[in-house]
Amino acid sequence: MGLETRTGTAAAERLYNVCDYYDAESLLTADERHVLGRLRNFLDQNARPLLADYWERGEFPSQLAQPLIDLDLMEPAELTGPGPRNIPARGIYHGFRIFELARTDASLATWYTAQAGLFRTAIRVGASAEQQAEWMPQVVDFSLKGVFSLTEPESGSDIAGGLSTTARRGSDGNWTLDGAKRWIGGASTADVLAVFARDVADGQVKAFLVDREAAGVTLEKIHRKTSLRMMQNAHITLNNVRVPESMRLHKVNSFKDVAAMLRAMRSDVAWIATGIQAGAFEAALRYVCERRQFGRSLGSFQLVQEKLARMLGNLTASLSLVVRLTEQQAAGVYRDQDSALAKMQSCLAMRETVALARELVGGNGITLDSDVARFHADAEAVYSYEGTHEINALIIGRALTGESAFAR
Incomplete structure (x- = not known):
């Protein structure tokens, strides 16, 4: 084959x-x-x-x-x-x-x-x-299931400054949360929501574990998605939700603490982008080795082999990148620009790889039968979440030049 x-x-x-x-x-x-x-x-x-x-x-x-x-x-x-x-x-x-x-x-x-x-x-x-x-x-062991609830309806890339969900501490020491979160995957089956909110007293971001079934918590499934269709993303409304101080994450006291989480998690998305490339590549390779056109296997044509080689190059480069990043992090080296580079570059390669896979499968590439269409569509969500291409590029550019180009 x-x-x-x-x-x-x-x-x-x-x-x-x-x-x-x-x-x-x-x-x-x-x-x-x-x-x-x-x-x-x-x-x-x-x-x-x-x-x-x-x-x-x-x-x-x-x-x-x-x-x-x-x-x-x-x-x-x-x-x-x-x-x-x-x-x-x-x-x-x-x-x-x-x-x-x-x-x-x-x-x-x-x-x-x-x-x-x-x-x-x-x-x-x-x-x-x-x-x-x-x-x-x-x-x-999953006996406490939770989700990361940071993104809001009006703030994605600008969440550091735009986060508008509020937290007010009462005289009894407990908290009241108001606001909304969006695109929260898995919220409907979680036990708790890790909600990030701005403390009205000092303007700093705090984090809370909110019972999914607490009074004032409303979850709505986001419909009409064309990517990650199996993943259940929720729009969450928080209306006068009471949270005890014991359920506040005590080491989150500013957005810098949230950024430390993002720095650690962004490498996971780079691994996902790399895995999507592997799935699309394998599906396309399987197809061209089995499909015959003009009396020959599709895999015997020069242009097909060139596309396969480009896909493998993208995949191999991405896998090398995420492996090296993971080795660095295992040694205790965590830098924003490193995880940003891995996420940005693996997603760029992913976009080209799934597009080439769809080309190789031809008209059948828009059906779900070959798996290629599913990878092709799902790649678009991964390209954007956990930091868009532009945001990651600016993180890298800031490290290279010492100048921040983020909007103020």
């Missing part, structure tokens, strides 16, 4: 076959590969057959949620050892877990990282030591 690999008969055992051209998988331990193999088998056997129908209906396949949780992927026992899990799994494992999910479907990857990336980071960075001790084990 033209899917040659370097390992000959071992090809069937490789987790990342053609799409891992420079063998980044070799950085994983045998135990890490075993856990990821368990995930891949589940996705291939249980998830993939459902995706086209649920994507078309705009519904999340909820029957996959608990089995995915039961796979114990966030901090697998094989990687953290027996007893209390105080030695977290490596960052490179977390990255490849995202890659594998996104390689199957962007909504599945977004759903899982809403808990394992965004919400977990909110607790890890924003909660006090006492709060972490109580909540983090529940985050890891």
Whole structure:
């Protein structure tokens, strides 16, 4: 079929076959590969057959949620050892877990990282030591499900200065929240919403865990999406919502603390963008090796092979970029410009890669049957969320020149 690999008969055992051209998988331990193999088998056997129908209906396949949780992927026992899990799994494992999910479907990857990336980071960075001790084990085993609620109807890229949800502290020490949040994925099935609001007393941003069913909380599903259709995004209204001081994230006292979370989380989106490229590339490669036109396999034409080579180049460069970023972060190097560069560049490559995949599949590329159309459409949401291209470019430009070009 033209899917040659370097390992000959071992090809069937490789987790990342053609799409891992420079063998980044070799950085994983045998135990890490075993856990990821368990995930891949589940996705291939249980998830993939459902995706086209649920994507078309705009519904999340909820029957996959608990089995995915039961796979114990966030901090697998094989990687953290027996007893209390105080030695977290490596960052490179977390990255490849995202890659594998996104390689199957962007909504599945977004759903899982809403808990394992965004919400977990909110607790890890924003909660006090006492709060972490109580909540983090529940985050890891999904007994406390949460979402990151930052974006607002009128503020996305300008959320640092435009955040308008308010928090007022009463004489009893507790808080009242008013405002709205938008594009919050997974909110309808969360236990709590990690809501960011501006303290009217000092003008600084604070963060709160809000019970999804608290009085004054209203969730509305966002309809008519043409991207990430399976992911359930919500518009959230907060009207005089009472939150106890014990549910405030005690280490979030300004937007700088929120920025620290974004700095850590942006690499997850770069891994998603890379996984989408892998899924689109594999689907297109499979198609051109099977499809015949003019009496020949499509894969035998020069222009087809040139497009495949460009796609593989984009994917390989993106995978190399996110792997290196993850290694830096594992060494304690967290810089805004590093995660911004990875997100910006992997998403640029993703956009071209999914477009080339759609070209290669021709008219069939606009149907869900080949998987290409789903990756092509979902890429547009990933291109914009967790920092648009322009915002990430300005973060990089500021680091390069020492001058901020952000609007004041």
